[in-house]
Amino acid sequence: MEKNKQLRVFAEEIRVETLHELAHLGFGHVGGAMSIVELLAVLYGGEMKINPADPQWEDRDRLVVSKGHAGPAVYATLALKGYFPKEMLLTLNQGGTNLPSHCDRTKTPGIDMTTGSLGQGMSTAIGVALGNKLKKSDAYTYLILGDGECNEGQVWEGAMFAPHFKLDHLIAFVDYNKQQLDGACDDVMYMGDMVDKWTAFGWNTVKINGHDIDAIVKAIADAKAQSGKPTMIILDTVKGNGCELAENTFPCHHINFKPEQIAPSIEKAEAALEAARKA
């Protein structure tokens, strides 16, 4: 049983809101949004030093979602935290919206960095962490990479850079959901053992169940307890987790669906939320 019951409730709320947001549209990056829900719940449910009433607060912790296509899950989280009204979620991807498919720091209150061209968030997150270190700020910088994203060379440039400059207030995650757009990661571009790779590059690396809230909380606490190195937390996840339709679709990076196709998945997610509230 998970100890952090409130965070579980928050995670299920994020999942349900994200599904409503995407269902309204009829398509989207469902798989990679669902797989980071628990992480977002931990980060925004208390881990990150933030102030939703002042999204530009200079000393805040920051999150760079380098897998920018997971924007809809982040937007649902931000709406639940009060950065903007929940009704805004239904404007996702519509002309004139402040919620574009990929994260945009200039449009969405609470989004700290613009992403969408994979690999680039690695470097901008490092820049934020380096800048904060220079300012002698104790703020943490969090970074979420996709596993497919790790095909990008820029990721590995950053992988060398962050330990070289001893960025110990950079805590990164790879959403290791084992799928990318064209199929299974190992089939598209075999990347070997991610723990070995990041360890070899000089990161304090752990691999945990990315849907286990207690494990995420502990891994972040452990990361904060060490110094001199950045931390990489490999989140072993299921792409589409908690959305039956996505879980049963392969690959599920981006899917199209009719309202009646997604409805049973939303009902199940809502039931999971109710169960979490009662637990």
Add this chain to the structure above:
Amino acid sequence: MYKVKSTFEKETVEMRKAYTETLMELAETNDKICLLDADLVGSSGVKPFFKAYPERSFDCGIQESNMIGVAAGMSSVGFVPFVHSFGPFASRRVADQIFLSCAYAKLNVKILGSDPGVTAAYNGGTHMPFEDMGILNSIPGMTLIEPTDTVQLRSIIKTIANEYGVHYMRMGRKLACGVFEEGSEFEIGKAAVLREGTDVCLVGSGIMVEVCLKAAEELAKEGISATVLNTFTWKPMDEEALVKYSKQCGAFVTAENHNVVGGLGSIVASALAKNAPAPVEMVGIYDTFGEVGTEAFLRERFDLTPAAVVAAAKRAIARK
């Protein structure tokens, strides 16, 4: 305000030295200015800055893409990063990072691409950017600059350090031809008038300014009166000045150490076509790659010479 020298000679201070000195002067009072280089600290002349401000100096290794992103991230927490690599690696190699992490994200990064065009000389075609400005010109909101001498360079650096946005500057590292009097100041987007004439307007920046000035002298000997306009800002282009000289001269020659496709010629011709059409002849690189050799050889090889500008001026005047 700027003042043009009466005679034009090679300067005694290298451009890279003026660049470093100016940044060090700014860094004294602005603790947000920092410097990033991609394993070219020894080439770019910034060692004194690295020594004076080690905590604000970062050798990023041979990682241009990462370096641009790191600079963007640093600017998001208030820093003013100046980033350097050789021109091709500070532009075409990192076009997507400049586009998304810097410009699209509306961040504040200053990018120096050194050794533009033929000034790459012995490094050859691989290192000879005839395309840097053209590539970056299509990114919305960018400011593109090519300074002429150390006086203009110092003024521009002081301006862009305090002007929010993404600036790309292409600059030779070595000795330039001195054109402006000490203390001259420049406004981004406002061309400098080096010489007033009525028959043709010669437009150039960087090493081509000296070429235009020499060409104007030659033309004067033949009774042709030439304006020389120094468009050190390619974007935003000073369209007002172009309109003025379209009316005053009625014909133009653009002179650039860059591909005429997407370069200064294209930018000037486009602005004129829209506002005040006049014949434009272009001296520059005609859609070809660079080569290895001395700068003097390459200037001849690619017709970046006063004689080429004189010939182009006559063609432009004949088309009026």
